[in-house]
Amino acid sequence: MASNADRAPPSTPGAAAAKTPNRRARSADPNSARQSASARRGGATPHGRAAFAALQKRRTALFTPGKERRRSIRDQRETPRDPLRALSRLLAPSSQAIHSSSSPSDSGANNSSLPVVAEEDESHNFDDDSDDFMIERPRLSLNLREDDDDEYSELKPPRLSGLEDYTAQSIELPRRAISELPPGRPSLGSVGRESDYHGPDIQSDDIGIDSGFFPPPVMEDPTVGGDSLFPPIEFPDPPDESTFAMPAVESSPAREPMFLEDSEPRVGVEDEMEMEDEDENENEPFGLMDSDNDSPGPADHQPEDTMLSLVTDQRAQSPQNARRKKPGKKISKHGIEYKSLPQGVVKRLATTFAKTAGMGKAKISPDTLDAIMQATDWFMEQLGDDLQAYAKHAGRKTIDESDMITLMRRQRQTNPSTTPFALAQRHLPRELLQELRMPVPAPIKGPRKKAQNDAREDGEDDVT
Amino acid sequence: MAPGQKLYPRATVRKIVKAHSKCNVSKNVDVMVFLDYVLFMQSLMKEAAIDSKQAGERGVSAKSIKKVTADTLAKFKG
Numbered sequence: 001m002a003s004n005a006d007r008a009p010p011s012t013p014g015a016a017a018a019k020t021p022n023r024r025a026r027s028a029d030p031n032s033a034r035q036s037a038s039a040r041r042g043g044a045t046p047h048g049r050a051a052f053a054a055l056q057k058r059r060t061a062l063f064t065p066g067k068e069r070r071r072s073i074r075d076q077r078e079t080p081r082d083p084l085r086a087l088s089r090l091l092a093p094s095s096q097a098i099h100s101s102s103s104p105s106d107s108g109a110n111n112s113s114l115p116v117v118a119e120e121d122e123s124h125n126f127d128d129d130s131d132d133f134m135i136e137r138p139r140l141s142l143n144l145r146e147d148d149d150d151e152y153s154e155l156k157p158p159r160l161s162g163l164e165d166y167t168a169q170s171i172e173l174p175r176r177a178i179s180e181l182p183p184g185r186p187s188l189g190s191v192g193r194e195s196d197y198h199g200p201d202i203q204s205d206d207i208g209i210d211s212g213f214f215p216p217p218v219m220e221d222p223t224v225g226g227d228s229l230f231p232p233i234e235f236p237d238p239p240d241e242s243t244f245a246m247p248a249v250e251s252s253p254a255r256e257p258m259f260l261e262d263s264e265p266r267v268g269v270e271d272e273m274e275m276e277d278e279d280e281n282e283n284e285p286f287g288l289m290d291s292d293n294d295s296p297g298p299a300d301h302q303p304e305d306t307m308l309s310l311v312t313d314q315r316a317q318s319p320q321n322a323r324r325k326k327p328g329k330k331i332s333k334h335g336i337e338y339k340s341l342p343q344g345v346v347k348r349l350a351t352t353f354a355k356t357a358g359m360g361k362a363k364i365s366p367d368t369l370d371a372i373m374q375a376t377d378w379f380m381e382q383l384g385d386d387l388q389a390y391a392k393h394a395g396r397k398t399i400d401e402s403d404m405i406t407l408m409r410r411q412r413q414t415n416p417s418t419t420p421f422a423l424a425q426r427h428l429p430r431e432l433l434q435e436l437r438m439p440v441p442a443p444i445k446g447p448r449k450k451a452q453n454d455a456r457e458d459g460e461d462d463v464t
Numbered sequence: 465m466a467p468g469q470k471l472y473p474r475a476t477v478r479k480i481v482k483a484h485s486k487c488n489v490s491k492n493v494d495v496m497v498f499l500d501y502v503l504f505m506q507s508l509m510k511e512a513a514i515d516s517k518q519a520g521e522r523g524v525s526a527k528s529i530k531k532v533t534a535d536t537l538a539k540f541k542g
Contacts, residue, residue, distance in 0.1 A: 338476075338483035341501075345472050349505045354524050356506075357513035367526035372508070375533040379504050379540065383497065384484020386542030391487050398488040399481065404496035407542040413503055424499050427506065 060085055332381070340377050343369060383407070472498050500540070508536045 329337045350364050350372050364372070390403040408414045414423060477494040508529070515528035 332483040332486075334483065334486040336483035336486065338480045340480070341476060342473060346505075349502060350509055350524075353506045353509035354513060357510045357524075359509075359513045359516070359524055363523060365523065365526065368524055368529055371526040371529035371533070372505075375508055375529065375537070376501070376505075378533070378537055379501065380480045381484050382537060382541060383500065384481050387481065387493075388485035388487050390542070391485070396487075398490050399485060399493055400490050401493055401496060404493050404500070408496070408500055410542045411500070411503075411540050413500065420496060420499065423503065424495075427499065427502050 330377070332384070340373060340380070343373060346372055346376055386410075477501075504536065504540050507539060508532060511536055 329339055331337055347364055347369055350369070354364065355361070386407050387399045387403050390406055391397065391399045394400075394403070405414070405420060408420060408423075414420050474494050477497055478489050481494065481497055482489050509524065511532035512524045512528045515532055516524050519525075519528060521528070
């Protein structure tokens with residue numbers, strides 16, 4: 001089309017080359033005339049050509065898109081701008097007459113030197129607001145930046161909101177069933193609950209033993225309130241205390257029936273424990289704490305709730321064993337006695353891992369060790385429950401290694417690239433690992449892998 | 465650690481698991497249990513160290529242990 005526009009006007013084909021400069025000279029468009037002159041000037045060196053190209057680009061950016069922007073056809077301008085610019089360059093001589101006819105009065109007197117396109121810009125300015133002329137004129141040279149401003153002001157909000165929606169929906173947080181939430185844990189065995197009770201009952205100035213195991217509102221109130229906030233509400237009567245501890249137990253829907261079933265025999269178990277306490281006087285894993293709590297606990301206690309009353313009575317009857325730190329026997333929820341892990345082992349592990357965790361040569365204080373021992377007991381109880389569930393599901397009465405491997409995979413401790421044995425080699429210290437292997441040299445490696453294969457099959461069966 | 469010292473009392477671990485699960489415990493399960501416990505302790509001490517560092521304490525305090533125990537136990541829920 002452009003070539004047609006060039007070729008159509010000259011009637012004699014031979015004089016086409018001579019006629020084009022003539023037509024340019026004849027046409028009143030100064031833009032094209034200046035363009036050709038500067039092209040002659042700047043075309044000498046590549047730098048000059050580049051500078052001229054930049055100048056030309058700026059000039060066209062100054063004139064052509066501004067006109068379209070004023071008409072606020074921003075969407076249409078984006079794509080057809082370049083073809084339109086090329087077309088306007090080619091058609092500039094012939095389109096000149098139309099522009100002069102369309103803008104008759106305003107621009108003619110003012111802009112004799114300005115190009116035609118600029119004339120139309122100014123006429124638009126006048127159309128918009130004649131008072132802004134002195135302010136508008138410098139804005140003519142900043143057209144591109146104005147364009148950007150317009151784009152930002154129009155585009156910003158939807159983009160931001162879209163991104164936020166996207167991120168908010170794309171993050172998937174880890175989920176657990178309600179029955180598996182930590183607040184549901186107080187269905188632990190009698191020892192766990194006994195020490196659970198010890199935690200909230202500690203009315204000394206620091207947070208109770210197991211502050212993490214109750215839902216924060218329930219737990220924080222007694223501990224914080226002991227200092228400042230709610231002393232008259234929580235503490236005067238222990239029945240409140242017992243009631244605030246018990247909802248945590250009942251808050252786990254899955255384990256509640258089990259707890260209810262066991263509650264009757266467990267009372268007997270507690271009685272046994274009490275008897276043992278009187279005999280042995282060493283059933284207090286947190287004996288240190290107890291010495292502080294003798295005064296508030298049993299003084300105004302009403303023996304309504306069996307277990308809590310037993311615990312407090314225990315403390316009331318045996319204050320002399322408060323300082324004993326030896327871990328005594330505990331009773332699981334199945335009524336089986338057991339001892340917790342020796343403190344030496346736990347302390348050694350804790351020290352090692354505290355070192356590797358970057359705490360340097362920090363010593364494990366007795367309080368910390370008590371807390372760790374509590375965590376150990378809970379961990380063992382949880383592990384026993386899980387293993388029992390797996391074995392029962394498999395129809396066994398014996399906990400197998402496959403159960404343990406399934407458990408570790410469920411804990412995300414092992415995956416296809418991490419075998420349990422590799423974990424053992426990595427995490428158990430080398431000399432300990434050697435000692436571990438020495439008593440049972442062969443069976444560790446062999447059956448474990450076999451069991452792992454079994455577990456894989458089991459896992460596939462579970463999945464399918 | 466003294467070289468002659470036992471790593472951990474196997475019988476005790478066995479009894480603990482047996483008491484909590486009311487099931488028999490087959491051979492070598494206690495090794496795995498102890499391995500799992502070691503992993504648990506590692507995670508627990510790591511979290512507690514982070515927590516106590518954030519609190520500006522020098523060593524690992526009982527408070528930070530108690531704070532992170534619930535989360536770590538939930539992580540090791542099978």
